Amino acid sequence: MLLRRVNYKRRRLVCLLLAGGFAVATIPDASALVRPTVYPVLHPSASLNLPITLGASGVSTWRSRNGTIHLVADGEVVIHVGYRVLRANQAAIWLHPSHATGIATFHAQIFLLGKVSVHDGPHDETVLRSSELLVSAHTQSTVELTQGPPTAVVLTTAAVYQRGARVIAQAEAAPLAAAFIPRIHIQKMEMALQSGWFARGAHNVLIPEPVLSTARKNVARASRPKVPPRIFATGQNLTVEQVGTQRVTVARGQFYMVLQQHGNQPPLELRANNAVVFSPAGASHVPKGALHPDSISQKVQGIYLDGDVTITYGDESIHARRVYYDFTTNRAIMLDAVMSTYAVQNHSPLYMRAKKLLQLAQGQFAAKSVKLSTDEFYVPHYYIGASSMAIQSLSTPVHSQNHVYAFQAKNVNANFMGIPFFYWPYLSGTTRQNPTPLRRVSAGYSSIYGATVRTDWDLFGLLHMPSPPGLRTGLAIDEYSSRGPGTGINSYYSRGDARGILNSFIMYDDGTDQLGANRDNIPLPSHVRGFISGRYKQPLNHQWSIAVQGSYISDPNFIEQYYQNVYATAPEQQTSVYLKQQHGNEAFTILGKFQLNRFVANADLENNEYSVQKYPDIKYWRNGDKVLGLFTFYTESSGALLNDKFSSTTAADRALQLNFPGIDPNETFSDYYLNNNWTNQNIVRLDTRDELDLPLALGPVQFDPYVVGRVTYWDTSFPASGNQLGGNTTRLWGQVGFRSSVEIWKTYHHIQSNFFDVHELRHIIEPEISLVQTGSTVQRGYLQPFSRDDEGITDASGAQFALRQVLQTLRGRPGHRREVNWITLNVDADVFWNVPKYGPFYPGNAQYAGAPFSTSDFGQPVLGYFDFSRPDLSQVADSINSNFSWRIGADVRALADEDWSIDNQKLEKFDTGLAVDQSPNLSYFFGNQYLGPLSTDQWTVAVNYQLTRKYIVSVVQSYDFSLAHNVASSITLVRKLPRFYTAVTLGYNADTKDTAVFFSIFPAGYPQAGLVNSSTLEALQP
Secondary structure: OOEEEOOHHHHHHHHHHOOOOOEEEEOOOOOOOOOOEEOOOOOOOOEEOOOEEEEOOEEEEEEOOOOOEEEEEEEEEEEEEOOEEEEEEEEEEEEEEOOOOOOOOEEEEEEEEEEEEEEEOOOOEEEEEEEEEEEEEEEOOOEEEOOOOOEOOOOOOOHHHHHHHHHHHHHHHOOOOOOOOOOOOOOOHHHHHHOOEEEEOHHHOEEEOOOOHHHHOOOOOOOOOOOOOEEEEEOOEEEEEEEOOEEEEEEEEEEEEEEEOOOOOOOEEEEEEEEEEEEEOOOOOOOOOOOOOOOEOOOOOEEEEEEEEEEEEOOEEEEEEEEEEEOOOOEEEEEEEEEEEEEHHHOEEEEEEEEEEEEEEOOEEEEEEEEEEOOOOOOOOEEEEEEEEEEEEOOOOOOOOOOOEEEEEEEEEEEEOOEEEEEEEEEEEEOOOOOOOEEEEEEEEEOOOEEEEEEEEEHHHHOOOOOOOOEEEEEEEEEEOOOEEEEEEEEEEEEOOEEEEEEEEEEEOOOOEOOEOOEOOEOOOOOEEEEEEEEEEEEOOOOEEEEEEEEEEOOOOHHHHHOHHHHHHOOOOOEEEEEEEEEOOEEEEEEEEEOOOOOOOOHHHOOOOEEEEEEEEEEEEEEEEEEOOOEEEEEEEEEEEEEEEEOOOEOOOOOOOOOOOOOOOOOEHHHHHHHOOOOOOOEEEEEEEEEEEOOEEEOOEEEEEEEEEEEEEEOOOOOOHHHOOOOOEEEEEEEEEEEEEEOEEEEEEEEEEOOOOEEEEEEEEEEEEEEEEEEEOOOHHHOOOOOOOOOOOOOOEEEEEEEEEEEEEEEOOOOOOEEEEEEEEEEEEEEEEOOOOOOOOOOOOHHHOOOHHHHOOOOOOOOOEOOOOOHHHOEOOOEEEEEEEEEEEOOEEEEEEEEEEOOOOEEEEEEEEEEEEEEOOEEEEEEEEEEOOOOEEEEEEEEEEEOOOOEEEEEEEEEEOOOOEEEEEEEEEEEEEOOEEEEEEEEEEOOOOEEEEEEEEEEOOOHHHOEOOHHHHHHOOO
16 A cells, blocks of 8 residues: 555654655745745655654545545644654645556656645754745655544645646646757767767867776776667657758657666656767667557667756665766766765755766766855855866665765865865765765863864875775874874774774873862973883684783873863773683683773772783683583683783872872882882782572572682782781682562553553562671781782671662553653662671781772772672662662653762762753753762752754753862853854863853854864753
8 A cells, every 4th residue: 555654753863864855836826826936944855765654633635537646634744854844734645556566656746735844854844935836846655644644535625725736737837938849860879888988079070088096997988789778758748850861859858768777776767858869770660559648669879958957776866957868888978966875873954066977987976166065055065176077986776775985086175155164185985985085073161271273084085095904093183272283093993793993093282280179280201201002902813812902101190181081981991812612601811901001090099099901810610501401600710910000200290199098199109018018029820710509480589599619829928018928828718698689560451641641561570688697717808909809808698678660651642652661769778797897908008098099899888788799899888879760751850869878877989860852942950969088068050041043052060069160161152053063162170160152153064063162962862
């Protein structure tokens, strides 16, 4: 069936995937019937290969005898055609089946009446408003209804239907311009074309047309196919003339031609207002049984097309003013041509305009005076220009909704509002990436960095070289007026299962570091600063894989100053080789870990100021073996040669005196550790851990008693006096435990609430209990820490009592409801006993008060955590923890979590937040974060508001009420222009005392191609 109903989930998908444009005619006055004209913003299109979707309060449909399908829609009409959305009070639609091709093509005429608007792209930009609108499009698919089945009622008397029929009739009856008929003396055209001649000038003189050498290399010599092409054509007014030995057919008005390709290739379709078809002498006349009385089927050497020309090959579409197409060589010349595609990943169109476009072979082109832009205007507000360009299609022509072209361009320039601001002599790349080597720009002013311009360039594009498969390489060129210039290379590799990243940067810095939290004006150890780091992972076969990593940094503060997010969230900056073999339930690994830097450069290690090296660490795991059909056995063993590498910096070097009050600010961390009987010598550590579980079930209740034994050996004793190794240490560690859980639920079918969109409720309750008793011959306070999973395991016994609850409901309209977790509430109480509080490395020991490790994971934590599956990795602190989430509605969400310390009898941590998407124009967030150990009570408000359809404002404010000072403030104003955005952001960071202003400009759908910052992108979030 042509008309069919689609479900709610698919409706969203269809809207995102449709691509293409359409011809639009505006009717300014309902009382005056004038010939509609093509609206200049929009372009006509070739056939759509995906459905046209229609939604309305009511839809009626019927079929006439000639096969035309009629639809009348009334009430909140919404029609999706490509990436555009049409809205109106009423609509009448005519679907005319094609008589020219053997495929299911329909010519759609859509007439809209009453409060008509056309919206473009994912941000719902309004590009046209009118009282009436006539739209034409071609579709090779279906029309889908999204709001229920239609009613089979003939409504030819409906006002919208009659008005639309009159407008269509007058538009079709309007006189057409006379066709331009070139008088061409036909010679052996194929021979001439193969000799390099392409067009004719005055007095029928052949003119050589030079092409780019890069494109010509891939163009084979044209030859006439052995099997003549099958060509079908239609036209409203056909005349035939004999010009010498050439038969010339002139078609006026709505000309259409399709060339049926051989094999599985799609047909080549041509549309135009007028056409002149050149056929050899003796060409056949209209055959019997033609598809249409005006159809012709004969051999055609070439065709001249004039007026609103559209050429379609699969999903490849070209629009032009005039075209000459030669079928003997599959070459063409097109004047004022537009190649259009739709980038699905960016939800944005891409237009390539050229004064002259030459088709050298199917999918290969040479263009002159080229403009690339996402702007639909004939004269784009912004574009990337080139004097000449060679283009080659990289996509399959059939059903490729994201067509990709490779290009090589000369004399590339970027223009905004007619003003050029960038030039490069040569450029190569693909339309999948940015159309210029300039990938990203951010510009602004900061009180720390001064006037700032940061740019990212396509390195291979700058070098006029094709990028190797799977490799993307960027060149960063930055300038900070208060600091200095810098440059670096950033690469990402992905091919098959292999992945790799390489990042680097080097600069000349003439300032001082400002790291916030009273860490200001830190002198630099050197003016030349930078880093280089990389990671690569490669599967060797179905069992083995290898991963390598390397990192070198000039000084300890560089990453924290210039790459704050990397410093706060990235894994440890290290150099390592990791080899892994995994098969079934067993795994074998070898890790070699080294540190090229003599300091740490990660927030996680900031309070320890040392890292661990391994030469190497070898491990073996085997999990889940059945023993006697009752027990489950787990084992893991390791052997390592390792040491602690202490930082050679001082607390003063990093302005961390407040973090380490017991250390001389000018004493290196390495000296401090060694003076307190730590060691940096290589130590052998052997370890094995075995666990035996007995999983049982009593109805829905799950029981799991278990026993764990662990033996660890170090070839020295601790502490190591004078950094001298001697003796050995053996720790016997054991644990007996019991875990139990059950899931119970009840469904309440009678609960219904349209206000909360709640339809039925299911209450799920999962109680959990875990008890452990632990014993050890050596307390962890007596062991120099190397890793959390070995020396850092707890000696304490403990228990957890948890209650997890979920309220589930059904949401959505009837027939399309889905299950969601409406409210979730989890509460657990963690208690521990036999907690040792002594030992030379324990932070409570007065001799070591204020040592770096006193705030590490090996010390006494403030916030407790019980690990249900591995209790030995728990954070030993008595506490009550909970987390809560509530999906109040489809657009309202509430979240909260808290940690209450039983030991300290006070609330240590509390977070809450409320996110609301109140309307398409307004969304906001309100949240709070309280941290008792830091005495901070921070409240944040964020609001996004669309002032008008052209302006968006985004405001973010954070204030700490406990410390009574501002945390951060920012305001962003976005101006939406046709197919691109401009924005200004003002911001203040109280931690670093940094005031900044940024200006942004970028095309819609391509934020990486312009001046942009994160605040602007957040303001544009739906």
